[in-house]
Amino acid sequence: MKNYSILEMKSFGLAAILTLICALIGTFMAGLPYLSLIGALVISLIMGMVFQVFKTPVENAKIGIGFISNKFLRLGIILLGFKLNLIDLARAGVKTILLAVVVVTGTIILTYTISRKLHVEKELAILAAGGTGICGAAAVMGISPQIKVPEEQAEHQHENEVLAVAIVAILGTVFTLVDIGIKPLLHLTPTQFGVMTGASLHEIAHAVAAGSAGGPVSLDASIITKLSRVLMLAPASLIIGAWYQRSNAKETGNTEKAKLPIPWFMAGFIIASVIGTFLPLGASLLALLVKAAYLFLGMAMAALGMSVNFKVIFQRGKNVFLAAIISSIILLLFSILVVKLFF
Template sequence: MSSQLSSHQTVTRSPEGESTAARIRGAVGSLVPGLTLCAAATALAMGIGRFLPTVSPLLIAIVLGAALSNVARLPERVRPGLQFSAKKLLRVGIALLGLQLMLSDIVGLGWGVIVMVVAIVCLGIVGTMFAGKLLGLSWTQRMLIACGFSICGAAAVAAADSVVDADEEEVVTAVALVVIFGTLMIPTIPLLSGILGLSDTSAGLWAGGSIHEVAQVVAAGGAIGGAALGVAAVVKLARVLMLAPVMAVLSVRQRRLAGAGANVKRPPLIPLFVLAFLACVGLRSSGLLPADILANTRIAQTALLTAAMFALGAGVQIATIRKVGSRPFILAAMSTVWVMSIAFVGVSLAG
């Protein structure tokens, strides 16, 4: 009799357990349509990128997402998967971005260039925030644009959003501005470098210090010349490394604003994805990872960020961009010129 009771207890599950399992299956199932759409868009963007190596799959994905959302009405069932990609997959992609950074390469730039990079990020953010305040923009909108234009483009915009929790309209506006103004910088820096008579090395320093996205820097550096490309990429990655301390400072600010009440949700002192990013930087700098693993993780990082950029692009509505008015565009133009000017002064002093 006892064995029968034992057997019965083994195969019977509580209604609460079944409910939990059902909720988990439902939550996972709700992500599938959106994740499938992101996967298809990622494959397409990376495929196009193979034929157009000077164009980043991330930028292609943003354009694809924006085009799709404005041409056709996306069904509601894809929304959960898109939101998951724009937040969770993005953070994993940013963490893996650390595997592209070798601390020895950055130290090899010399202290003068390192100080220049810190000045570009810090003064770029402060100047953009000040100009945005004069224009009457919200603190979160200013911060998203400041981080995107001073650090590393759309990835920095999304990283800042994960800390300051901006409105979706502000996020998609900042991402759209990064794409527009960063793309305009690709021919502008090589052209101005030629007019000013800069050497390839100086032009590469200027490109890496002033252009928003890593891929945009690579495109501009390649247009200048081989010597410029290597320098530009390392300087840009040094700016990417500044993502960690900036996000930590923002997180500390948000914790202070949140207060210390029992029912107040406070952000972590240092976001988990920032710690993961720093761990990846340390792992890459240790030299322990074989080349084939680094190559595979680079592909994975590109795919994750491409999926996240498509999801962010899918939130870009032309009507929304029109609604925000001209002030964010004016701030983006001012920030671009400001960061470019700081970088040029730094290059002149370094030279």
């Protein structure tokens, strides 16, 4: 037992070093021109996949990689709550919050429905829908713990996570360029353009990149609208977990009343947003906590990248990618219509 404990500690230490390197590379590269569209989390994931070429270190770090991909993910999402200023969201008004609720609910349902019509497996369809509807990679990783699968399907579920993250990263980048490209054709005010980008794009990085093309007013509107969607992550995770459990019970004929899955780390996410909003922590400390959030999330993403067979991902991603494209187009058109009518 003692030897196993030492091996476990060594594995965790090695995994921490490897994933930290990937996360730091992701953070650095995300600050470079053009790569900022991809974002630090996705770059960290890609670096983790690249690190699979170092077979011996990755294999020796396998136990630690599993721990980091699970626990650091939750810690990162909790700390991400400090990015949400609830007063700023309240000032954005009922229209913005209502738009976020409609966008998140509608996009998740639409993406999931189209995916299932295209014969995409349930678990992958849920993750792709959550990432498209809420906030990209962070939403995929936040919802995934609610999708309880048997131990023998854990590796397959990791592949689903990577595939869903890849889809929202690619589509978010493409639609960021589309939003910027069609901006002169839409004749929107800076506020309207900002709300449109925040409502329609996938990652926070995408909303920032596109919103900044419309100037400071547009950027502020884009960030507030996008963060309104991020706020939906906690309730969406709870609802999706409960629905998935009930759906599986019906399919298997299991009539026993199962325990409702409560994403406790999401409660930490909300508490962090309350603390960051109402306690005088200072802008520098809040910025540091948000950086720590992205660092831990980057390490979790890198660990995920190290633990999957990514060749398989590209072999079975065609239909879910098509579903996400269709729903992203509908989301963009809906966002344009809404800002024209109500903002």
